[in-house]
Structures are given as C-alpha cells and as structure tokens.
Amino acid sequence: MDGMSEEVATVVAIEGDYAWVACERRSACSGCQQQSSCGTGTIANAFSVQTQHLRVRLTTTVRIGQQVRLGIPQQSLLRGAALVYVLPLLCLLLGGLLGQLWLAPLLAGGEGITILTSLLGGAGGFLLVRYYANRLEQERYGPQMLGVLVPVRSLS
Template sequence: MTLPNNSNLIIETAKVVVLEQEYAVVECVSKSACGSCGSAEHCGNSSIAKAFPHRVHRLSVKLTEEVQVGEQIDLGLNAKNMLTSALLIYLVPLLCLIVGAGLGKFLFAQQSSNEWGVVLMALLSLGLGFVFVRLFAKRVSRQLQYRPKMLGRHRRVV
C-alpha cells in the first residue's frame, strides 16, 4: 500500500502492541519539538522538555491490512479536524475564564471585597469550560471522522 501524498493528513508512526480481530491497539509516543534546533543546548525551553519523559498514547485502530505485534504502522489523521479540536480545547476554557471574570466584575461591582468574587466566578467558569471540553472530547472520540486511520505498514526510507 502506498502512502497518500496528501497535505490534509497528519501522518504518525505507531507500534502495534495488541491485535483484536480487525482492530489493533497501537502506541504512539509524544515527542517534543524542542531540542531539534541549533540553539537547543542554550535554551531553557529545551531543558524543560528534556526533563519530562515522553508520553505514550494507546489507541485502537481499524486494520486495513494484516500486521504483526511489534510492527510499526503509519496512521493518518485529518489535519482540519485536529486543528479544530485543538482550537476548541484551548480557546473554550480561556473564553470561559474571561467571560466568568467579566460576569464576576459585573455581579460584585458594588461590594467592597469584589476581587474574591471575580476570582471565584472566573475559576468556576474555567471549570465549566474544562467540563464542556471533556464532554466534547468524549462525544467526538466516537465519531469515525475524528479517529486515526491506518494508512499501511511503516516504510523506512533508507
């Protein structure tokens, strides 16, 4: 199977750890972008990125061809869906925080100790934003268009 030359896909390599009928449980390792530039040894961000271990993500993927446990496969994820999800995950809590702070400022404007009311409303709204994002993520994770698809076995370029 050849890999599609499609700029609309984000392609990641994953290792097959478990086979379950027509699905495979695969592991992907999150990598930090820090450390790859020429000034990585002098950069504080690079030092922080090296201090934290890589995260391993496990997910289930429908197989399009036969694979063996331990084999690496290429996964494709729609870039537009990924960007939309990231935008919602980061912006919704931030907007809730700002709206909550504004609402708290409006509600507690007449009281002498209005700062605590503003802070409390902002934090409550932030929490509601996180709850919304969590519910959104659960709902979206069930939709096939947001799930990664197996593109084929990983082809090493020599």
C-alpha cells in the same frame, strides 16, 4: 490545509476490528538542527523517550510487531486545540464578565464575586471540554491507519 500529520507506530495487540499500536513520544527538539547547542534540546535529551499506546480501527490486515503509518487530519488537530484551549478561556472570561456586570452589583459585592464567577466559569469550561471530548467520534479526531510499512528485504 487538508494535509495529514503522520507518525509510524508498531502494532502491539489486535482486538477485533481495532489494533493497539505503540508510538514513541518525542519532543519537537528531535527534528531541530540547533539541538546540540540549545539548552532546551539538552534538557529534552535528558528525559527518556516515552511510549504512547493508541487504539486505531483496522483498515487492512496486520500482524503484531508490524509497523503501520498513522495519520491525523491537520484540521482535526486545529479544532481539537481550539476546543481544549479556547473554550475554557472563553468560559473563564464570560464568568468574570457575568460576575462583574450582573452578580456583583446585584449582591453589592466586590471583586471577590468576580473572581469566584471567573473560577466557576473556567471550571465549567473544562467540564465542557471533557463532555465534548468524550462525545467526539474516534474516527474524526483520533488517529487513522493509513497503511502498513512493508519491511525492506535484502537481495542476498
């Protein structure tokens, strides 16, 4: 699984060694063949397509308005998803376990202590995610410029 998830984006600004690019955020329904007969696809079509702006390191010379190919390693996507979803859940469970097995008997309290420590553990997990997300390298988990799309010229 060393592939890349790829997307086409348009360069909207250039700042030194970086370019700001705009990508259209689409739902998964846009690639589904059952889109016309599915209620979820109908709802997805009702909302406008949103544009997302990303900052990527330049690997070649580009001009504003040019289309580029971006990629994110699939392994980075999996690690990022594990960080965002699994870490807060583990902290929530550990907080509840700590409250149930240690703090509740120590304070002679009931399930209120367990609920409170679970919530504190979950909140701590989200804070850890924010801390690690800010510390991770842009090149490792962010999009990378793979190349420039050359416009097709007509033969006339």
